[in-house]
Amino acid sequence: MPAEEVGVILPxxxxxxxxGVVESGREYELIIxxxxxxxxxxxxxxxxxxxxxxxxxxxxxxxxxLTAEVENYLGFYYIEGVELVQKFExxxxxxxxxxxxxxxxxxxxxxxxxxxxxxxxGKFFKSDTVIIATGKRSKQLNVPGEREFLGRGVSYCxxxxxxxxxxxxxxxxxxxxxxxxxVNDLRNVGATKIHVVxxxxxxxxxxxxxxxxxxxxxLELYLGHEVVEIGGMGNRVGSITIRDRKSRRxxxxxxxxxFIEIGLVSNSELARGLVRMNRWGEIVADCYARTSVPxxxxxxxxxxxxxxxxxxxxxxxxxxxxxxxxxxLHR
Amino acid sequence: xxxxxxxxxxxxxxxxAGLKGPVKLIVFTQDMECQFCQAARxxxxxxxxxxxxxxxxxxxxxxxxxxxxxxxxxxxxxxxVEGKMDSGxxxxxxxxxxEFGSLLEAANIVSxxxxxxxxxxxxxxxxLDRLVHIQVFVTPTCPYCPIVVKVALRFAFAKEQxxxxxxxxxxxxxxxxxxxxxxxxxxxxxxxxxxxxxxxxKQFAEQVMRAVQGG
Numbered sequence: 307m308p309a310e311e312v313g314v315i316l317p318x319x320x321x322x323x324x325x326g327v328v329e330s331g332r333e334y335e336l337i338i339x340x341x342x343x344x345x346x347x348x349x350x351x352x353x354x355x356x357x358x359x360x361x362x363x364x365x366x367x368x369x370x371x372l373t374a375e376v377e378n379y380l381g382f383y384y385i386e387g388v389e390l391v392q393k394f395e396x397x398x399x400x401x402x403x404x405x406x407x408x409x410x411x412x413x414x415x416x417x418x419x420x421x422x423x424x425x426x427x428g429k430f431f432k433s434d435t436v437i438i439a440t441g442k443r444s445k446q447l448n449v450p451g452e453r454e455f456l457g458r459g460v461s462y463c464x465x466x467x468x469x470x471x472x473x474x475x476x477x478x479x480x481x482x483x484x485x486x487x488x489v490n491d492l493r494n495v496g497a498t499k500i501h502v503v504x505x506x507x508x509x510x511x512x513x514x515x516x517x518x519x520x521x522x523x524x525l526e527l528y529l530g531h532e533v534v535e536i537g538g539m540g541n542r543v544g545s546i547t548i549r550d551r552k553s554r555r556x557x558x559x560x561x562x563x564x565f566i567e568i569g570l571v572s573n574s575e576l577a578r579g580l581v582r583m584n585r586w587g588e589i590v591a592d593c594y595a596r597t598s599v600p601x602x603x604x605x606x607x608x609x610x611x612x613x614x615x616x617x618x619x620x621x622x623x624x625x626x627x628x629x630x631x632x633x634x635l636h637r
Numbered sequence: 638x639x640x641x642x643x644x645x646x647x648x649x650x651x652x653x654a655g656l657k658g659p660v661k662l663i664v665f666t667q668d669m670e671c672q673f674c675q676a677a678r679x680x681x682x683x684x685x686x687x688x689x690x691x692x693x694x695x696x697x698x699x700x701x702x703x704x705x706x707x708x709x710x711x712x713x714x715x716x717x718v719e720g721k722m723d724s725g726x727x728x729x730x731x732x733x734x735x736e737f738g739s740l741l742e743a744a745n746i747v748s749x750x751x752x753x754x755x756x757x758x759x760x761x762x763x764x765l766d767r768l769v770h771i772q773v774f775v776t777p778t779c780p781y782c783p784i785v786v787k788v789a790l791r792f793a794f795a796k797e798q799x800x801x802x803x804x805x806x807x808x809x810x811x812x813x814x815x816x817x818x819x820x821x822x823x824x825x826x827x828x829x830x831x832x833x834x835x836x837x838x839k840q841f842a843e844q845v846m847r848a849v850q851g852g
Contacts, residue, residue: 312640312680312731316648317738317783371780388735388780408837427837457820457833466779467820469807491778542819563819 342368344606347623353401367391442570451536459543464488595626677714720747730805734777
């Protein structure tokens with residue numbers, strides 16, 4: 307009997323950055339930092355305006371890569387995150403812009419009348435305008451044991467690590483869509499018991515996702531509880547201590563894995579000191595994607611835009627590229 | 638109907654047209670008591686039908702002991718991707734999900750006869766004078782894992798002293814336990830040195846040299 311069909315994911319063609327493809331020191335009219343939905347969309351719009359553009363990023367896709375299923379991006383009633391990214395990238399690569407991947411931008415600074423973009427690898431580029439579209443990354447709990455047991459049972463990537471916890475007891479920290487997506491992943495791989503610990507008294511995940519993960523035998527909910535400590539058993543996670551925020555009573559849960567899904571922080575460090583940010587480190591951008599510094603634009607999740615959605619980020623990228631074009635025309 | 642979907646086959650056929658030189662795919666398998674051996678074999682055999690550059694050889698893990706020893710195969714399913722000679726590229730477990738891309742990458746490397754590493758990375762690895770065994774532990778759902786596997790495969794192709802294994806962690810739980818794999822990608826170098834996560838090519842090379850020099 308033949309084996310069942312195997313699910314494979316084809317990588318994007320020539321997606322990898324070949325070192326030296328984009329030489330350091332080049333000058334552009336526009337540099338887009340980040341290649342999530344906003345950066346990629348900005349790339350397409352900039353190319354259509356024939357701006358001399360560099361798209362520079364560590365990876366392609368950003369947070370969508372960690373999203374198994376996307377069901378709310380128009381045109382696709384269901385698409386895997388990685389496939390959507392591939393479609394985005396395919397479209398960008400039809401246009402003649404420079405793309406430098408595998409490069410972490412560490413600083414964007416003013417170098418009047420231009421801006422300088424510096425990478426961790428020591429490259430630098432100059433540009434008349436910059437779009438910052440660097441998105442967000444997972445937020446940490448900042449409790450004892452979290453850093454110590456990272457990679458030893460503490461995970462911020464349920465998509466990656468859930469398969470390693472088949473037959474094990476785990477905790478998911480958080481109550482939003484990411485947390486319940488992690489619950490779904492862990493259920494699917496056969497985790498034995500899943501403790502969901504949320505600091506709030508309610509669940510914020512979409513009702514459809516809560517319904518999908520409903521499993522009274524496997525799921526144990528601890529609402530209004532906070533994680534106090536992640537404890538070890540040898541060199542790996544063995545337990546977490548949680549505390550009821552009202553009664554202050556603590557409880558120890560024996561778990562081998564802790565999946566932290568408590569939200570995100572902005573990847574805005576590269577622009578610290580350059581543009582205005584709010585108290586959460588989000589770049590303040592207006593409805594034209596303009597920041598506090600003329601010539602610097604920001605788009606997507608790294609900004610103060612109220613809804614962090616793929617479709618919103620893509621729209622933001624469009625606005626930022628068009629605004630950069632207008633700026634170059636009228637400065 | 639094959640083990641790959643029609644869409645994948647159509648796309649693969651186009652992509653594999655770019656292969657330059659011959660690629661040998663050597664599968665180590667056995668008939669019984671190996672859950673994913675049949676799937677691995679069928680996967681390789683179907684991929685091989687999509688380009689005339691491929692050839693496939695299948696060895697039995699229990700019977701073909703000479704080849705098993707020669708290629709250093711200690712678990713199955715195993716796939717060796719070989720060009721003109723064995724350059725130490727190994728896949729253990731079924732390369733499905735994101736890891737299918739790593740299998741294609743291996744074919745590209747040996748076919749082009751080019752490791753595609755930067756001069757700086759090659760310079761870091763140039764003093765290497767002893768054997769290095771790199772194991773990259775992955776899961777098929779990990780989007781970051783192929784980035785690390787790709788670099789390890791390139792190292793193996795560039796340096797005859799290096800062997801690089803992709804290990805699908807969920808298929809070898811005893812190894813997950815032995816090397817405490819609780820997060821992927823996890824890289825284990827020469828049994829004793831390890832790190833988790835993605836490192837750029839240059840820093841990865843530095844970690845290899847650090848491991849060789851005793852940490």
